[in-house]
Amino acid sequence: MPKLLLKATVALLCAAPLAPAAAAEGERVTITGEAIDTWCYFSGVMGGPDAVVGSAHHTCALWCSAGGIPVGLLGDDGQVYMVLKIEGDDTSNGGDTQLAIASHQITADGMLYKRDGINYLVVAEVVADDDIVRMTHEDFGTVPGFAIPEPK
Amino acid sequence: MLKYFTAALALLAAPLxxxxxxxxxxxxxxxxxxxxPAFFAATVVDPLCELTGDCPDNCGDGRRQLALLRxxxxxxxxxxxNSQPAFTGAANEMLPFCGQAVEVDGLLVTDEELGAQNVYLLQKIRAEGSxxxxxxxxxxxxxxxxxxxAKGKGxxxxxxxxxxxxIEREGWLGLGLEADAAFLEEWFQ
Structure with a gap:
């Protein structure tokens, strides 16, 4: 029995490198979520996750999107989906299409690819754009606090 | 025999x-x-190409986000x-190395609760062998x-x-100029 167990383990060890570490098979999905600045959300550099979404963080979301930080959809399921392409526009590095939807809640129909713990989304069609729905400025003001320059 | 089995299982689990x-x-x-902190060797790749097979020349010539295949x-x-504290991404820093073997140094950011995994702050990069x-x-x-x-101060x-x-069109909050005006009055009181 122990020999059999060892053989099974060795077989597993040998097979492991052959299995794809992360298959990139696409899946058709429809996702509703907010177009967020993923760096501030993941890193916590500006505060907790509730503070870096919606109206409070809109100006910073514009800065980050224009600055080439990846834009993601924060889905209603709490997961982040990195947007690689929208309706044929692959300008995910600071492009106009992604800038125009900063902080908006959109519903996107497209293909989802999962790899190494990251969700990647290729949006075929934006089926709804509900503009900004999280009125976070009511709780947080602006995040960061210096987003709006002091009037002279 | 049990110790061999345990060792084999440990080996199997290590990459995971x-x-x-x-x-x-x-x-x-x-x-x-x-x-x-994370220093590792990788190849600079176009993730859209890797995932979908849509592979333009030169990783999209700066249009696309780029990734590192470790x-x-x-x-x-x-x-x-990238390494600047200025709301700036990393794709431009990697573009000259599209398709090339590199070494990178920077910070991995991991937060299971938020789903942050295998995301990176790139601080420096060099071609393999350099x-x-x-x-x-x-x-x-x-x-x-x-x-x-746009030259100027600031x-x-x-x-x-x-x-x-x-901002001129939608305001600082993105809710329109009217909502902005009401907020600004209170914010700078």
Whole structure:
């Protein structure tokens, strides 16, 4: 029995490198979520996750999107989906299409690819754009606090 | 026999566990929750190409986000940030190395609760075999070269024409100028 167990383990060890570490098979999905600045959300550099979404963080979301930080959809399921392409526009590095939807809640129909713990989304069609729905400025003001320059 | 089995299982589990890439790293701390220094060898890839087979020349010539296919374990790491504290991404820093073998140093950011995994702050990059590091801090210089009309004082994001146009149209909160006016009155009281 122990020999059999060892053989099974060795077989597993040998097979492991052959299995794809992360298959990139696409899946058709429809996702509703907010177009967020993923760096501030993941890193916590500006505060907790509730503070870096919606109206409070809109100006910073514009800065980050224009600055080439990846834009993601924060889905209603709490997961982040990195947007690689929208309706044929692959300008995910600071492009106009992604800038125009900063902080908006959109519903996107497209293909989802999962790899190494990251969700990647290729949006075929934006089926709804509900503009900004999280009125976070009511709780947080602006995040960061210096987003709006002091009037002279 | 049991000890061989345990050892074999440990070997099997090793690649699945979070790996430590701090050895050899000289990355500067940012004080982020979940940051860990990470120095590793990789190939610069276009993630859209890797995932879908849509592969334009030169990784999309700067249009696309880029990723790092880590040599040791084939994990695709997504650099989200360059080394400048200026709301700037990492794709431009990697573009000159599209398709090339490189070494990178920076910070991995991991937060299971938020789903942050294999995301990276790139601090420096060099071609494989080179001893000369290149700091990942050229974004603002490139922006200035692209926007001579926006020359002036203050950080780039206060002068960027596209950002200014968005704020002029939708306000700082993105809710329209009327909502902005009411908020500003209170905010700067």
């Amino acid at each position: 566990a979070a790996q430590d890439f701090s050895e050899g790293s000289t990355a500067k701390e940012w004080g982020l929750y979940g940051e860990s 040599t040791v374990d084939d994990v695709m790491v997504l650099p989200m940030k 001893s000369d590091w290149i700091k990942a801090n050229k974004w603002t210089k490139e922006w200035a070269a692209r926007h001579p009309e 950080p780039w994001f206060r002068r960027d024409p596209r950002i200014k146009a968005e």
